[in-house]
Amino acid sequence: MSIVSDHVPLREEDLDPDPVRQFAAWFEDASDGGVAAPEAAAVATASPEGAPSVRMVLVKEYGERGFVFYTGYESRKGRELAANPRAALLFYWAPLGRQVRIEGPVERTSAEETAAYVRTRPGASQLSALASPQSQRIESRDALERRVAEFAAAHEGADPPLPEAWGGFRLAPASFEFWQNRRDRLHDRLRYTRRCDGGWTVERLAP
Secondary structure (H helix, E strand, O other): OOOOOOOOOOHHHOOOOOOHHHHHHHHHHHOOOOOOOOEEEEEEEEEOOOOEEEEEEEEEEEEOOOOEEEEOOOOOOHHHHHHEEEEEEEEEEEHHHHEEEEEEEEOOOOOOHHHHHOOOHHHHHHHHHOOOOOOOOOOOOOHHHHHHHHHHHHHOOOOOOOOEEEEEEOOOOOEEEEOOOOOOOEEEEEEEOOOOOOOOEEEEEOO
């Protein structure tokens, strides 16, 4: 197990010039370093009036095109992203003393991408996505479980239909911040911001 000490500095000269590659290196460290579910991240959205909300999601894909998570399109975050298509992600890897913040515009993944991902999920998870009116009030837990059972019976022995109101969002990063724990709360914070030419500018922030 590799645990990063809080005495290890995060220096500009050690950064990859590409923040996605830098993220991939830290993600690998988290995967190898005892972090449970390193793909778990908090995602913050806001209503058109600016009221914020935050919750945990699992980021299922990342790369040059962005960071992908899945949710109900009629959930609170789905509705907020439709009305105000910007979001912020926060990965927190406590055993390594590291955080990564990512902000940028968000768009839905294509229907084909969503369909391909849905079919990789366990059957029970596919049924849950169909049966759950995410973020809406429900009568009871029993009512929800009955609804899942009805879908299961209706599609026994076959793939359930693809959910129409559930799918992916892709956040296209406009900025990254890499945060490394240091002694006496003099933490290292290095931020990448996207330039007009498509490159990245790196600057150090005070802790």
